[in-house]
Amino acid sequence: MLESEKILKRNISALIDFSNKINSNLDVDFTLRNLLLTIFAKLFITKGTILLYNSKNLLENRFSKGISETFSEEISNLNENDIENLEYLYQKYNLKFIFEIKHSENRLGFLILGKRINKEQLSNDDFDFIQSILNIAATSIQNSLMFEKITSINQQLDFKINQLNSLFDLAKEFSGVFDVKLAAKKFIYTVLGQFLISKYSIINCSTSYEIIESKFDENTIKQMCEENREILQNPNVLSITHSNLKKNGIEIAIPMKMKDEIKGIVFLGKRVNGMEFSKSDIEFISSVASLATISMENGRLFNEFLEKKKIEKDLDLARTIQQNLIPSNLPKSNNFEISAINKPAKKVSGDYFDVIKLIGNRILVVIADVSGKGMQAALLMANLQAFIKSLARKSDFKIAESTNILNDLVSENTINGSFITMFWGILDDTNKTFEFVNAGHNPPLLIRNGNIEKLTVGGMILGVMETLIPYSSGIVQLNPNDFLYLFTDGITEAMDENFIEFSNEKFEQIASDFNGNTSLEAKEKILDEVSIHTKNVVQSDDITLMIIKTK
Amino acid sequence: MQDFKVELLQKDNVQVVKIAGILDAHTTGELEKYFDKLVFEKKYHVLVNLTELNYISSAGLGVFMAYVETMRENNGDIKFAELQDKVFHVFDLLGFPMLYEFYKKEDEALKKFIEG
The missing domain is CATH 3.30.450.40 (GAF domain)
Structure with a gap:
């Protein structure tokens, strides 16, 4: 066999070996390593680099041996038109040979080699060999780069899918x-x-x-x-x-x-x-x-809605509390006949009345108006009732003294400047007297033979401050057919369509003109007149009325 | 909290948090409570065992991001062990292996904590 044939055979077997190795994988680094090392071994070269264009068409050192890093840095900004600079650079770094790596008409990059150890020039056979191996490698590099690109796109896609999943996850959750x-x-x-x-x-x-x-x-x-x-x-x-x-x-x-x-x-x-x-x-x-x-x-x-619902519920509860505080049955007595009504307005305010049997043939009557609205008013009213009920159990219940205590109790237990106007009095079923204290309430009317007496004796409203000036009480002797009208401002201030109040004058007029027989009739008369006055108008305040007739 | 469970075990001075089921925006709140508890108790060596975790969303991963600095600032760490492949894929996709240590077996991770 001729020497040239031997070389050819050796070259071909190296090429086949290389081809077998690289065609079975898609890892570009593997291909480049084999490419460079095969050439090193075949041609006795120790330095070399393979530069490939990246996705931005800039040269990038993908695999090298024995090449200084500054070279990699200097070439890394070269684009595909900068061939001159590349030639200048590789010579500057003392590199000897440059080969283009091409696939069809696409330039993929360059193979750059240092000098041979034996200092010989490359022969034509050597050039042929390098060209052949680069042709084989180019296909593989092209495929691997494609694969890299697809993998990267896939990853981006996966990332996007993950983002979308997160969005769906959140949308569902939100x-x-x-x-x-x-x-x-x-x-x-x-x-x-x-x-x-x-x-x-x-x-x-x-x-x-x-x-x-x-x-x-x-x-x-x-x-x-x-x-x-x-x-x-x-x-x-x-x-x-x-x-x-x-x-x-x-x-x-x-x-x-x-x-x-x-x-x-x-x-x-x-x-x-x-x-x-x-x-x-x-x-x-x-x-x-x-x-x-x-x-x-x-x-x-939603929170706002809940808050509103809560307030409504609060009001409902307050109304229930209030309703439970008002007595449904009034105690009977020998000399007095009592009728009373409490008509709460839609919004809860704090009207209250009570009729309580005391020890010793006496009856306590109470009418009060608690300031404020809603739960706060309802609770204060409940407190008021509890105080009254416990005071009323005392056998020696005295109205003026009890008012002093009651004011102290209310003052200690109110917050935010709440107060109560109240009128209360004791009907004595034995000697028909009525002893009373008016704590800042609309003065009740005593109607006797068409004449009006207003019951004003007492003191200041409850809950403003502790009792400094004791309350005084008034006392009246009641005669048969006397009528007592206890009421709250819900009656006298009830407005018609033109915002005109029912008024004290009108209330007094009706009371003094009344010529019926029973407290029930008197009560119905007032309510009828009020409802005529407030026709077509929604009731804005509680209406409370108690009428006591002396038999 | 259907299909979601957190179990807390102590092994040496390492807190092993075993999370099972689905960790998504719906269940993160539950996991958060456990991490709040760990921080409150000053337990900063946390090994998260995910052998029974079947799904994780970004919100789930967010919990680990939110707490890892606290743990590391206190010489602790959050390490992961025994992830199912599909779960690891999500961690990997979002780049977690750059920032956290992952182990095939809980024991390896424990050893890593103990050796420092």
Whole structure:
């Protein structure tokens, strides 16, 4: 066999060996290593590099042996038109040979080699060999690069799918969440996990800047919000986060917008893996943020709704308490005949009346108006009744003295300036006297033969301050056919369509003109007149009326 | 909280958090409570065993991000062990292996904690 045939045979077997090795895999690094090492071995070369164009069409050192790093750096910015610079550079670094790696008409990169150990030039056979091996390698490199690209696209796709899944996960989740903090939490966790972030703040901007949740220092964030109000109010500036925020470690700030109003802001710290937020990342976070915003807004509305429901329930309960405090049966007596009514308005206020049998053939009658509305008024009224009931158990119950005690008790137990106007008195069933105290209440009327006497003796309203000036009591001797009218301002101040009050005058007129026989009739008369007056008008205040006729 | 369970065990000075079922936006709140408890009790060596975890969403991963700094600032760590392939795929996709240690077996992770 001729020497040239031997060389040819050796070359072919090396090529076949190389081809077998590289065609069975898609790892570009494997291919490049084999390519370079095969050439080194065959041609006695110890230095070389393989440069490939990356996705941005810039040259990149993909595999090298014995080449200085500065060379890799210097070539890394060369694009496909910079061949001259490349030639200059490889010579500068004392490299000897350069070959183009081509697939069809595509230039994939270059193979650059150092000098041979034996200092010989490359023969034509050597050039042929390199050209052949590069042709074989090019196909494999092209395939591997394709594979790399597809793998990377697949990964991006997987990442996108994961983002979408997160969005669906959250959307599903948010639909059942009405708690603002919970919604914010779910939102922020998704973003942290998706982008490897460990520092964040969620700020509520509806009225002032309120930190809902923060892993940044809260004081720093609060101060920063205050100092950068203008920046925080401009969503356009927010999306390209302002340097004032960045110096506090905030990488991006995402506004949570409802329509055009910024309801909240999410501050995010750096990604722990050092990557930047891409445009599509910010878009993703923004869409999660708007999902969360809608959810939080729902939460707020839901809370408002609950609050309203709670108030309504509170009112219902107060009304029930109030109704249970009003006696349904009035005690009977020998000399007096009593009729009473309490008509609560829709809103609960605090009218109260009571008729209680005392020890020693006496009857205590009470009418009162508690200030305030709702639960507070109902509870104060319940307290008042409890105080009265316990005072009334005493065998030596005295009306003026008891009023002093009652005022002290009420004063100690009221808050927010609540007070009570009250009139009470003792009907003595033996000698038909009526001893009373008026604590700032509308004076009851004593009607005798068409004449009116107003029962005003007493003292100040209950609950304003402790008893400094003792209450005084008045006493009247009752005669048969005397009528006592006890009432609250719900009657005299009842308004007609033109906002004209029923008035004291009209009430007194009707009372003094009354010529019926029973307290029941007297009561019906007043109620009829009031309802005529307030025709077509919704009752705005409680109406309470008690009429006592002396038999 | 159907299909979701957290179990807390102590092995040496390492807290083993075993999470089973589905960890998504719905169940993160539950896991958060356990981590709050660990931080409150100053237990910073946390080994998360996910052998029975069938699904994890980004919100689930977010919990680990939210607590890892606290653990590390206190010379502790959060390490993971015994992940199912499909679960690891999600961790991998979002780049967690760059920041956290993952182990095939709980014992290996425990050893790592003990050796420091």
